[in-house]
Amino acid sequence: MSLNEEVDLLKKIPLFAKIEASKLKLLAFTSERLNFAPGDLLCRQGDPGDSAYIILEGEADVLINTPQGEISVAKLGKNDLVGEMAILIDIPRTATVKALGNVATLAISKDLFFRMVTEFPQMGVEIMRELAHRLENTTAQLREARSRAS
């Protein structure tokens, strides 16, 4: 894929939509394409994490260990960002992410992640929004679980 094609592809990812094409070249140069076969793990709960992934194609399952075994808590698809939690707060991976079919990703190292959100604050705003949405969903689920339990 040529650099321009790569930039066009990045431009279609909502997280980068507001970043100038000329600046996306940095990302196209420094990020890494990683492909996963069905059943491969993008990351494993409990492992240290040093990359985030943007899913370019395919679907993945988010699994967490519970006393009742591994349960699926979410599905990820095209353009989803995953793995940024372990980068942001230096904790082990909070979930296992397993490829459901062939999955193509853009792997973004911790260094590149921080360089990008510093250089492109709009990307930081989008990530804040994404985290806020997830927090709102998780809080709603917690409220429901607690009201069922009482």
Add this chain to the structure above:
Amino acid sequence: MSLNEEVDLLKKIPLFAKIEASKLKLLAFTSERLNFAPGDLLCRQGDPGDSAYIILEGEADVLINTPQGEISVAKLGKNDLVGEMAILIDIPRTATVKALGNVATLAISKDLFFRMVTEFPQMGVEIMRELAHRLENTTAQLREARSRAS
């Protein structure tokens, strides 16, 4: 309070610690000091939200409505940021925040909030980290509530 004193005060808030003093003058100029008496509400669950608050002094209780009535889910104190969820994702306030004693805050409007995280990406990184911590805590509580329920 003089502008320099105000900037010194802002400099001690971890969220702004890495921002140059000269730039904090913008914040000192454009943010608003809001004081709350014991029992006053900084915000009410369900209301639209157009400001975030940084607590400068005092403590506040975070309350949510449940079928069993209002319950306290967290306490906030000096330097805590609250109210940014409704700003980030345009949802009504997700909790009521009540002053436990006299509470002094810095009120940051939606416009100023986005201007600041765009101009000072480091502040965006700190907010991302804070949201990631909260998400991790809430997810851990949800896991626990679900394993108790099953």
